[in-house]
Amino acid sequence: MQVDCVYVEDLRNEEYQxxxxxxxxxxxxxxxxxxxxxxxxxxxxxxxxxxxNTLEKEIYDSGFKVLRTKKGEREHG
Structure with missing residues (x-):
């Protein structure tokens, strides 16, 4: 399992989140x-x-500008 963090320009409000x-x-x-x-x-x-890449595209298609991504460690189990 992979864990990554995608930083975006604006998370707007709770409804968008x-x-x-x-x-x-x-x-x-x-x-x-x-x-x-x-x-x-x-x-x-x-x-x-x-x-x-697919997840970043989905975030972008949802109206969020992706600034950068921090790749995490691969989890086992």
Whole structure:
């Protein structure tokens, strides 16, 4: 399992955050999504078949400008 953090320009309000979390959680392979609005960071826990590029595109398509990504460590188990 992979854990990465995607930093975005603006997390707007709670309604947008809720919509984004629901949209990402519907994707096959996504196990957990958490948002830190203070850090403007979306933490993603996922496994194949999904990949980080696809997740970034989904975040972008949801109206969020992706600033950078911090790749985390691969989790086992």
């Amino acid at each position: 809720t919509h984004l979390v629901q949209r990402l959680n519907e994707m096959i392979g996504v196990k957990e999504v958490s948002i830190d609005s203070d850090l403007k960071c979306i933490t993603l826990r996922y496994e194949t078949p999904i990949n980080l």
